Amino acid sequence: MVEPELGDVFGCVLRAALAEHSGVGPRPTVAGVPRAVVEILERDDGFVAGNAAARYLAPASLWWGCERQAVADLGGPVLDIGAGAGRIALALQERGVPVTALDISPGAIEVCRARGVLDTVCSTVDNHVHSGRRYHAFALFGNNVGLLESRERAPGFLAALAALARPGARLVAQGTDPYATADPLHLAYHERNRARGRMGGQLRLRLRYLNLATAWFDYL
Numbered sequence: 001m002v003e004p005e006l007g008d009v010f011g012c013v014l015r016a017a018l019a020e021h022s023g024v025g026p027r028p029t030v031a032g033v034p035r036a037v038v039e040i041l042e043r044d045d046g047f048v049a050g051n052a053a054a055r056y057l058a059p060a061s062l063w064w065g066c067e068r069q070a071v072a073d074l075g076g077p078v079l080d081i082g083a084g085a086g087r088i089a090l091a092l093q094e095r096g097v098p099v100t101a102l103d104i105s106p107g108a109i110e111v112c113r114a115r116g117v118l119d120t121v122c123s124t125v126d127n128h129v130h131s132g133r134r135y136h137a138f139a140l141f142g143n144n145v146g147l148l149e150s151r152e153r154a155p156g157f158l159a160a161l162a163a164l165a166r167p168g169a170r171l172v173a174q175g176t177d178p179y180a181t182a183d184p185l186h187l188a189y190h191e192r193n194r195a196r197g198r199m200g201g202q203l204r205l206r207l208r209y210l211n212l213a214t215a216w217f218d219y220l
Contacts, residue, residue: 004213011107013039013209014085017053018111028210040208044216045189056085056142057115063087067141070172079135079164081125082144086112092139093118100135102128125160137170145175149218150202175220177201 016037019025028035037053060068071091076098080089083101089112092099100119101112109122121128138161140147148154161171178201181187190200203219 004208004211006215007212008105008107009207009209009212009214010039010084010103011105011110012212013037013053013207014056014105014108014111016209017057017085018114020054021057042206042208042213043189044204045192047185047189056087058087060087060091067174070141070174071139074137074139074170074172076137077133077135078137078139079128080139080141082140082142082147083112083117083120084108084142086115086117086120088139088141089117089119090115100133125157125164129160129163133164134166135164135169136166137172138165140171140173143174143176145173146203146219148220150220151199153218154220178203 015025016027019027020034020037027037038050039053041049041051043049060071071088072095074092074097076092078092078097078099080086080092080099080101083089083103085108086101089099089101093116098119099117100121101109101117102121102123102125103109103112104122104124106122109120112120121131123131148157178186179190193200193202199220201220204216205219206216207214
């Protein structure tokens with residue numbers, strides 16, 4: 001069995017999603033016919049799921065109401081962490097709110113810029129601390145509270161945000177309750193995690209797209 005190549009999977013997915021959305025640029029095909037762009041999540045127990053990449057470019061009219069309300073309440077400067085294709089940054093920018101889109105994926109930053117995001121940074125929050133920039137609010141939308149990764153990593157991640165924060169800064173984060181399930185496959189995964197000394201809802205994942213994969217990473 002041939003292992004996939006390591007690469008910027010998220011960036012490749014977003015470039016293809018932008019091509020699907022705009023009609024300009026390469027996108028996957030089957031027998032020469034364009035197909036929907038799907039991001040594949042592979043869990044370390046063999047579970048595989050697919051997500052339509054179009055959601056990363058969704059206009060505010062298709063967001064959940066809580067997302068629209070949260071963005072409406074944010075004042076800048078804002079650091080949009082895990083900015084993806086820039087949907088949150090663009091919404092803030094259109095309101096005149098100063099916002100920086102931060103992502104570790106070079107391809108994601110490329111798509112943000114192509115869509116009109118003015119201030120972008122390709123970095124981790126830890127490295128961005130050294131920029132000297134400080135923010136009034138932090139946005140972690142699209143389940144990006146998962147970027148805390150684990151009980152071991154979370155304190156360091158939050159310490160980096162504290163170092164980037166102005167006095168009175170706000171953190172607005174969106175996540176998913178992993179325990180709101182009756183699926184035996186997911187319940188068994190929770191027990192497997194606990195037996196290994198991990199949090200039940202912690203995930204070990206890699207992203208897949210075409211012949212590419214990311215390295216394995218933790219997601220809370």
